[in-house]
Amino acid sequence: MDGVFTVLGLGLVxxxxxxxxxxxxxxxxxxxxxxWVLRSVWRLSRGTNHRWGSLAGPLGVVIVIVLWGMLQAFGWALVYYPHVPEGFYYAEGMDPGNYxxxxxxLYISLVTLGTLGFGDVVPTGAWLRFVSPVEALIGxxxxxxxxxxxxxxxPALARRRALAVRLRALQSVAYADRVAFLDRTGAHRTLDQLTADIVxxxxxxxxxxxxxxxxxxxEDAALAVSLPYAMEIAARAQEAPAEEVxxxxxxxxxxxxxxGQHLREEFHGAGESTEEVLGAYATDHGYRAGPGGRGERSRD
Structure with a gap:
């Protein structure tokens, strides 16, 4: 039976x-x-029309980290369990029969994983003295x-927000309507920079x-809202007289x-055309794509 606990514990670890x-x-x-955790938290947030605001992502990450720690703590606890209390030395005044x-x-595992080193319980078995530092290193x-x-x-979020803000700025000056008539060098440089940012x-x-x-x-920093405007810029640029534009x-x-294809395949799974996929992206984040890529808060 001791071997079962050890194997199960090492399996969890x-x-x-x-x-x-x-x-x-x-x-x-x-x-x-x-x-699964992040998808589940996101679905709960989406089911409440994202009333949690921006908490879904950070909350999901925290839950994942806690679960990772619990797997290690409980896994190593199962490894130690068959050897408690005989395989450990207890500090003076401590009676293992009280616990x-x-x-x-589990206490020994948590203290070791957290590299706290209280010294109240110390492994005495040869192999236990070896695995305890291993758990500490893992912690x-x-x-x-x-x-x-x-x-x-x-940093990935910062790049996404920067692209969204830039698209909003271009939209505010109706860049898509003007791109075909701008200086070819400037338009070419702006389009290539947008392409590089999206990549x-x-x-x-x-x-x-x-x-x-x-x-x-x-909303102004939401790429899910502003990204459709990049498609509008691209479509108008393809009507320009200059070949490089x-x-x-x-x-x-x-x-x-x-x-958009990556978004559809890996996340929301909706839409056929790029426009439909980007619209589903906006909806999934609690917005409805409006005319010209302007977003409106989804009330569905």
Whole structure:
């Protein structure tokens, strides 16, 4: 029976570590836990018309981190459980008979995982003295990984917001209506920069899929609202007399279409044309795409 607890515990530890690896370190990958937790929290938020505002994404990430920690804590507790209290030395004045064995194993696991080092309970068995530092190293690595996760998410969100604000600025001066008549060099440069920005945001979303579930507080910073205007710019640019402007328009349209295809396949799964996909993107984030890419708060 002791072996069953050990195998089950190591299985939980291994699954948790693999999920962290898939979620944070594997390129374009996502962990099972992070995938289901974030989707579930997002669906709950969407079901209330996003009354939580921008809390869905951060809340989902926190829940994922807690679950990762619980997998490690309970997994190592199962490993220690068959050896409590015989395999541990208790500080003077402590009577192991006063504590439930599994609760004590969980306490030892939590203290070790958190690298707290109270010294009130110390492993004495040879192999226990070996695995305890391993758990401590895993706890330190998990803390570092979760901090790194936040440093990956928020730069991706910043790039997304910057693109949304830039599209809003272009929309405010009716850039799509003027692009075909502007100086070819300036128009070409602006279109190519927009294409590069959209590709950058697309790649960031592939590498940080969880950033999709972060909803913007202000509509002006919501890419889900402003992205359709990039398609309008691209369509008007393809009517320009200058060949390089037309080519840049085609590239911009292709970049938006590729981004939309990724959104449909990986997230909301709705729409056939790029316009429909982008409209579904806006709806999924609690907005309704209006004329010219202007967003209106969804009341559905």
């Amino acid at each position: 291994g699954f948790g570590l693999y999920d962290v690896f898939r979620g944070l370190l594997y390129p374009s990958g996502r962990g099972t836990i992070s995938y 439930d064995n599994f609760a004590e194993a 330190f690595a998990l803390l570092t990984a979760t901090l790194s996760w936040f440093t990956q998410i928020y 950058d945001v697309h790649v960031a979303l592939v590498q940080n899929a969880e950033s999709y579930y972060f909803r913007e507080v202000k 037309r080519l840049s328009g085609v590239m911009l349209s292709s970049a938006v279409s590729d981004f």
